[in-house]
Amino acid sequence: MNSLHDTFKNGVSIMSLVWGVGKIQEFVMRNQY
DSSP: OHHHHHHHHHHHHHHHHHHHHHHHHHHHHHHHO
C-alpha cells in the first residue's frame, strides 16, 4: 500500500514537471516573435 502511494506521488510529480516544462516552452515560443 505504501509503495503504491509513493508510485502515485512520483507520477504526480512527473506530470506536474512535464506540465511546467510545457508551459515554459509555450511562454518562450510566444516571446520569440
